Amino acid sequence: MKSRLFRKIFAAYAVTLLVVIALDGLFVAYQTHQDIPLQVREDLSTGGLTLRLIPLEKLVANTPFLSQSLKARLTIIDAQGKVLADSEQDSRKMDNHFSRPEIQEARSNGEGHAIRHSDTLDIEMMYVAFPLKIEERIVGYARVAKPLEELKTAIDQSYRIIFRVALTIIISFLLLALLFIPKLISPLLTMTDYTERARTQKAPGSLMVQSGDEIGQLAENINLLVQNYEDNIRIVREEKGKLTSVFTSMVEGIVILNRQNRIELINPGASDILGNRYSEMTGKTIIEAFRNVELQNALDRCRKTGQPVFQEIALDGGNQLFLNVNIAPIKDLPGQDNKIIVVFHDVTQLRKLERVRADFVANVSHELKTPLTAIIGFVQTLQEGAINDKETAGRFLTIIAEHAGRLNRLVDDLLILSRIELGEVALHPEKMDPRQAVQQALTIIEDKARKKGLAVRQDWPENLPLILADGDGIVQILVNVLDNAVKFTAAGDITISADRDEKGFLAITIADTGTGIPANEIPRLGERFYRVDKMRSRELGGTGLGLSIVKHLLQAQQGRWEVESSPGKGTVVKLFFPLFATPVV
Amino acid sequence: MTDGIPHTSAQYENELQEVKDNLIYMGVLVEKAITKSIEALLQRNYELARAVIADDDQIDRLDVAIEDKCIRLLALRQPAARDLRFITTAIKINGHLERIGDMAVTIGKKVLKLNEEAQLKPYIDIPRMADITKGMIRESIDAFVTEDLELANKVRRDDEKVDNLNEQIFRELLTFMMEDARTIHRGLIIMQISKSLERISDHAKGIADMVVYMVTGKSVRHEEPLEEENITKQ
Numbered sequence: 128m129k130s131r132l133f134r135k136i137f138a139a140y141a142v143t144l145l146v147v148i149a150l151d152g153l154f155v156a157y158q159t160h161q162d163i164p165l166q167v168r169e170d171l172s173t174g175g176l177t178l179r180l181i182p183l184e185k186l187v188a189n190t191p192f193l194s195q196s197l198k199a200r201l202t203i204i205d206a207q208g209k210v211l212a213d214s215e216q217d218s219r220k221m222d223n224h225f226s227r228p229e230i231q232e233a234r235s236n237g238e239g240h241a242i243r244h245s246d247t248l249d250i251e252m253m254y255v256a257f258p259l260k261i262e263e264r265i266v267g268y269a270r271v272a273k274p275l276e277e278l279k280t281a282i283d284q285s286y287r288i289i290f291r292v293a294l295t296i297i298i299s300f301l302l303l304a305l306l307f308i309p310k311l312i313s314p315l316l317t318m319t320d321y322t323e324r325a326r327t328q329k330a331p332g333s334l335m336v337q338s339g340d341e342i343g344q345l346a347e348n349i350n351l352l353v354q355n356y357e358d359n360i361r362i363v364r365e366e367k368g369k370l371t372s373v374f375t376s377m378v379e380g381i382v383i384l385n386r387q388n389r390i391e392l393i394n395p396g397a398s399d400i401l402g403n404r405y406s407e408m409t410g411k412t413i414i415e416a417f418r419n420v421e422l423q424n425a426l427d428r429c430r431k432t433g434q435p436v437f438q439e440i441a442l443d444g445g446n447q448l449f450l451n452v453n454i455a456p457i458k459d460l461p462g463q464d465n466k467i468i469v470v471f472h473d474v475t476q477l478r479k480l481e482r483v484r485a486d487f488v489a490n491v492s493h494e495l496k497t498p499l500t501a502i503i504g505f506v507q508t509l510q511e512g513a514i515n516d517k518e519t520a521g522r523f524l525t526i527i528a529e530h531a532g533r534l535n536r537l538v539d540d541l542l543i544l545s546r547i548e549l550g551e552v553a554l555h556p557e558k559m560d561p562r563q564a565v566q567q568a569l570t571i572i573e574d575k576a577r578k579k580g581l582a583v584r585q586d587w588p589e590n591l592p593l594i595l596a597d598g599d600g601i602v603q604i605l606v607n608v609l610d611n612a613v614k615f616t617a618a619g620d621i622t623i624s625a626d627r628d629e630k631g632f633l634a635i636t637i638a639d640t641g642t643g644i645p646a647n648e649i650p651r652l653g654e655r656f657y658r659v660d661k662m663r664s665r666e667l668g669g670t671g672l673g674l675s676i677v678k679h680l681l682q683a684q685q686g687r688w689e690v691e692s693s694p695g696k697g698t699v700v701k702l703f704f705p706l707f708a709t710p711v712v
Numbered sequence: 713m714t715d716g717i718p719h720t721s722a723q724y725e726n727e728l729q730e731v732k733d734n735l736i737y738m739g740v741l742v743e744k745a746i747t748k749s750i751e752a753l754l755q756r757n758y759e760l761a762r763a764v765i766a767d768d769d770q771i772d773r774l775d776v777a778i779e780d781k782c783i784r785l786l787a788l789r790q791p792a793a794r795d796l797r798f799i800t801t802a803i804k805i806n807g808h809l810e811r812i813g814d815m816a817v818t819i820g821k822k823v824l825k826l827n828e829e830a831q832l833k834p835y836i837d838i839p840r841m842a843d844i845t846k847g848m849i850r851e852s853i854d855a856f857v858t859e860d861l862e863l864a865n866k867v868r869r870d871d872e873k874v875d876n877l878n879e880q881i882f883r884e885l886l887t888f889m890m891e892d893a894r895t896i897h898r899g900l901i902i903m904q905i906s907k908s909l910e911r912i913s914d915h916a917k918g919i920a921d922m923v924v925y926m927v928t929g930k931s932v933r934h935e936e937p938l939e940e941e942n943i944t945k946q
């Protein structure tokens with residue numbers, strides 16, 4: 128049995144037992160040691176007492192006989208100490224015994240004892256002596272003695288018995304202990320084993336200990352504890368799962384700062400918003416990670432006041448990002464004190480829209496104002512007398528008509544645009560041949576192109592598929608795009624071709640050899656009043672809305688565009704229209 | 713500090729990080745000052761130019777605060793080896809950044825003067841120069857923060873690009889001024905702006921030099937920057 132508990136219990140019992148037995152043994156031994164000499168003395172004295180009644184002469188004569196009946200050595204001594212007779216020795220050879228302590232004691236006290244070495248017999252002896260008296264006068268002494276050897280034998284005998292009893296008790300205890308202690312501790316071992324499993328494994332089951340005593344109670348409590356513990360773990364895990372899923376799936380960016388203002392945790396939302404703008408952020412401070420002074424200032428403010436701080440920041444680098452940032456200290460969460468939570472909302476799109484709207488209002492006002500200013504100016508000049516100069520008046524009226532016409536076109540375009548945007552222009556996509564649409568558009572453009580000396584080439588593939596598009600819509604789109612091509616091409620040609628892609632679209636490609644568009648301007652094409660070359664476009668009579676209309680018309684018909692351009696070489700515009708698919712019956 | 717061996721005193725650690733953070737902050741500020749001063753130049757914007765001049769106060773205050781902090785660290789912590797190099801580097805970078813701030817102020821002041829006259833020519837090379845120098849400042853601070861030798865050496869090489877642009881602007885302005893004496897005043901002011909940008913780039917290179925010193929313990933201030941292919945051999 129290796130159990131330490133077993134050893135402990137066993138050792139405790141064994142020590143207790145040994146101490147008890149040892150004390151007991153010692154006591155008994157001591158008692159025996161005391162008792163046996165006393166008993167011998169008692170025997171000797173009672174035996175000796177009868178000797179007093181016998182006259183001295185008879186004692187001397189019958190010494191051997193008396194000694195035998197007393198089972199002791201008998202010595203008869205006269206009043207002067209001379210040995211008269213001895214049962215074991217020749218009395219004549221013995222010296223005077225008067226000085227012996229037992230005789231002295233007997234003379235004064237009536238009885239004397241002594242344990243000492245007998246010179247005569249050369250062994251330890253116990254002596255008891257009595258005075259022999261005749262009418263109160265001591266005439267001699269009788270002395271009985273037994274060898275102590277006998278005593279020792281008796282004591283040893285009793286020691287041996289004590290030892291045997293002790294040994295029997297110890298052995299039977301050991302056997303019983305080996306039998307009972309394991310029974311006592313086996314439930315404890317089971318419990319140890321079980322708690323070990325509960326600590327390391329997920330589901331340890333429950334503990335089976337059948338016992339009505341405290342150990343049974345303990346087992347029951349352990350069962351409850353483990354059950355409780357498992358429940359708690361499950362609850363914690365569930366809660367954590369909820370929090371984690373919220374944390375990871377939130378669109379808002381969350382960054383948690385520890386008490387040293389270092390970034391401790393970032394959610395995927397934050398990574399999405401920030402993109403690959405920054406490398407690894409965890410462990411860095413805010414200024415180190417973001418390089419943004421406003422954010423750092425806001426954080427400092429929050430640290431200082433302990434109040435939530437709201438701040439809008441703009442992050443440069445690549446595309447500018449506008450973020451609403453809420454910085455708040457984390458409160459009342461154990462183990463989280465002095466931490467700070469930073470929440471980012473991406474408002475870039477919102478800011479962009481706001482800017483587009485503001486730009487639009489400014490642009491519209493500007494676009495309307497320019498021709499109006501000209502008209503008002505010329506009208507005033509006419510009013511001030513120029514009307515009388517026929518030639519000048521005619522020229523002025525032409526200019527006024529031109530500007531009025533431009534105003535009209537502008538308002539028309541704006542109306543079209545707003546109607547398309549509001550969905551008021553009803554588009555009816557239907558089966559149509561793209562060639563026909565191009566022909567229609569060209570009848571409007573051809574004249575302009577011919578005047579500039581531009582060749583318009585068409586390059587249609589065989590088996591040109593039909594597309595799904597609104598008849599008027601597609602013509603308007605083509606007119607606008609072709610018009611731009613003509614406007615911005617000084618010399619060269621315009622090529623129209625078509626190609627179907629694998630996604631179910633037909634791309635009508637219009638390539639020119641014109642001024643081209645810088646790459647960074649391409650994404651802004653289609654913004655209202657956005658002009659690549661502001662001065663020239665207006666000179667050429669554009670309203671700045673043409674491509675905007677195209678873009679919206681395309682969107683309304685599930686179409687889209689792609690623009691490739693290299694400045695100075697030309698522009699390629701691809702207009703994608705969905706192919707007409709025969710409905711599956 | 714940054715090499716992964718934590719200091720026994722968390723307080724000390726935080727103080728070093730604070731110095732680092734303040735330098736990054738200052739770097740962002742001076743970069744902004746340059747952006748604003750160049751925008752003021754391009755847009756002929758008085759307010760922006762005045763803002764640059766006024767905002768320099770903050771940079772100056774930060775300069776004093778950082779220096780104070782570094783000196784206190786030197787006195788109280790008695791840093792050795794790496795930390796000592798870090799703090800001395802920080803003091804020097806601080807000085808460079810403060811000077812850059814002053815250069816932005818100079819540009820702001822020149823813009824105010826330029827705005828009194830018509831624009832001489834569209835600016836093409838100056839914005840480009842400003843972009844490169846701003847990049848150099850950012851990268852030199854990045855190199856300082858991440859102890860990136862390669863980046864530091866890139867900054868040291870970029871200095872030449874700015875020098876070349878400065879030369880080019882100088883030559884171009886010279887032709888203007890030779891053609892028409894009335895452009896001399898404006899030409900000279902633009903030249904000063906260009907020169908300021910050139911000196912900013914020198915300061916950025918100075919920061920990069922200090923980063924190399926901090927990381928390697930070797931002073932490279934008066935050496936030519938290594939060519940790209942030699943960096944790995946170092």
